[in-house]
Amino acid sequence: MNKIYNPSPENWFAILERPTKTVDDIEQTVKEIFKEVQKKGDEAISKYTSLFDGVTISNQEVTETEIKEAVAAVSDELKVAIQLAKGNIEEFHAAQKTSRVEVETIEGVNCWQEKRPIQKIGLYIPGGTAPLFSTVLMLAVPANIAGCKEIVLCSPPDKTGKINPAILYAANLCGVTKILKVGGIQAIAAMTFGTKTIPKVYKIFGPGNQFVTVAKQLATQYGVAIDMPAGPSELLVVADDSAVPAFVASDLLSQAEHGTDSQVILVSTSKTLIDAVEEEIQIQLEALPRKEIAEKAIANSKLIFVENDQIALDLINEYGPEHFIVCTSSDDFYIDGIENAGSIFIGNYTPESAGDYASGTNHTLPTNGYAKNYSGVNLDSFTKSMTFQKISEVGIQNIGKAIEVMAEAEGLQAHKNAVTLRLKAIKYGK
Amino acid sequence: MNKIYNPSPENWFAILERPTKTVDDIEQTVKEIFKEVQKKGDEAISKYTSLFDGVTISNQEVTETEIKEAVAAVSDELKVAIQLAKGNIEEFHAAQKTSRVEVETIEGVNCWQEKRPIQKIGLYIPGGTAPLFSTVLMLAVPANIAGCKEIVLCSPPDKTGKINPAILYAANLCGVTKILKVGGIQAIAAMTFGTKTIPKVYKIFGPGNQFVTVAKQLATQYGVAIDMPAGPSELLVVADDSAVPAFVASDLLSQAEHGTDSQVILVSTSKTLIDAVEEEIQIQLEALPRKEIAEKAIANSKLIFVENDQIALDLINEYGPEHFIVCTSSDDFYIDGIENAGSIFIGNYTPESAGDYASGTNHTLPTNGYAKNYSGVNLDSFTKSMTFQKISEVGIQNIGKAIEVMAEAEGLQAHKNAVTLRLKAIKYGK
Structure with a gap:
């Protein structure tokens, strides 16, 4: 961990710099796969599924039977948890509905604004060791509330040709209209151009590795919209002596376990708190199954001491964190003053993982400083605003x-x- | 004009195809200028202003004196018109403010959503023969309502080193915080990286030629957001015998005069109306100063007869027009059923030019089929949605x-x- 005391504003930019990846070498691969999918459709999809996922799929579409099997395979405990989360996400996103805005700007000139659903959307859900069924909830629930007609979900098959049951259970529960066993670059290409089996969509949502990220960027050149540009996940905590060091440490570690490139930052006006958190991190780290990953991310983490809350706030606004935990005796100061952040977690009993799963807020958020200019996914992400006038x-x-x-x-x-x-x-x- | 009767749905795609431009040859130029601006700042700006605008500018920033001169140079008649338009735009965009959405999703879990302004935005206003001061209103007015702190405007200087007075008048009236005499690729690059004189911004808005369009796309690779991807302007009118042919013709022509690549489409369930509009176009075309441009766009225009309103609506939703005029005896059917359109103009007394200037709606709209997945510029374009939770x-x-x-x-x-x-x-x- 890097402890930094009173950095001067000229150095903030360097201290807060995020790891940048060059994507030039990936770009060519992505372009080639796009061209092949555009030209050969399902044939190209099968080829790349064999190549990258190591399995031959005869029918990419998940069948009713497979869904039934998945529903049976998910434990009751997990079903209850997913349903609770779904309920909260539904409630919070339904509340975001805006009614038609109508104004007679001058006598005889009636203008109104309405939001109408994007008709066809695509959700990308990564496979691998951590099956992100929570992201299915975060995307399919608001899509349904918005009224999107076609909700297509692509997720890579495992070596046996299956998608994780929890992903299928969540997709089925949240009204996904079509589920396809296809992953990576080829999935994004398929939803961009459409194939016989996989529908073309108007907007693609969801996380993914760097190949998926570059593929989503390329999709925008073919008329498809995307949720937002991606980057490694990040958390900034501002805490003082009113915070419980063990809680702060647990939050920093839950960010760190995402990946070795995760960004973990603690800002504090208390050196005592910084030292206590540092100690707690070492203790908690030992017990983690993903210790190796978390350890590397923690090694790059920053514990920054600043003289007062105003300096802390300025530094935080300069950074624009994806996740921002506030646990201080002057929480309101930070809540009122935060200009750039994706989602904000307030107080000792609001861990980031609450927002990741079940509080009701969305966990698809702008990283990499994009909190300065992009919204997190919300109900409006699934609609477009149209204006009308009658004179x-x-x-x-x-x-x-x-x-x-x-x-x-x-x-x-x-x-x-x-x-x-x-x-x-x-x-x-x- | 191409008259097409009863096209079968398989052919809609081909009939409605938009002209696509290859940008590969421009891309290299844009990338080089970006690199030079990033490296050399104002020095590079001066170089390209000399090269492309043919004028040497010692101070890029427009001074108070220049603004005063501009205000004096604009006629009272135009000032009154601009102020009326500004009032309507203000009223309509202020009405789009949403209050904080707060939900206790479950006892003890409080979630809320707030929209906060994007702190630094850049407006690009093209120069040339048609000084688009109306676009200044459309962008600066909502930026101000949203509460953006820095509103930077770039517009290319003419050969005498000046920006059109109407642009300066509008910019000053609408609270632009800094006006710069810089255009084209170098303006977009400057707002992307920042120079000593030109501030870096978080989001860039505004129209431009194909160089500006490619530059805006490239800016997104450096962390800057843009309003939307651009394309040639377009209008689709659906009209039947309840429409006045001369009005319809005048609307199609006002679209056609934008550029030779403008898209002009009339869809009708009446062959009589189609013939009458065709005749009117020829008559009105003769009197236009931009006749040569309009004539070329009209030559590519399409007059499409379909059997009934449902087919018309399906075809229109497939196209997703930027501007959509509805003038039929079944207007409500179209208003309720339109899924993809930027801005909709209803009835005989609602010309597109009303929305272009003064009704109050925004004229920065998704073209090129982007009405399927992008909103037109609205108040939310200048904010980002942030979520909060306290448990x-x-x-x-x-x-x-x-x-x-x-x-x-x-x-x-x-x-x-x-x-x-x-x-x-x-x-x-x-």
């Missing part, structure tokens, strides 16, 4: 002159003419 | 078990541990 004869007379003058000044005579014709028709009768 | 001792006891079970099932022991520690502390006292 009466009175209305066009009220704004017609302004339009004519502005169109003329911009050199757009036909724009002016569209108004002039209407004003004349009103004046002289049609 | 009490009771709350963590209510959801703790579910988190433990789910974290364990995902193989994330440290996530589980963060909860277990807290539950134990509550049970046994701290």
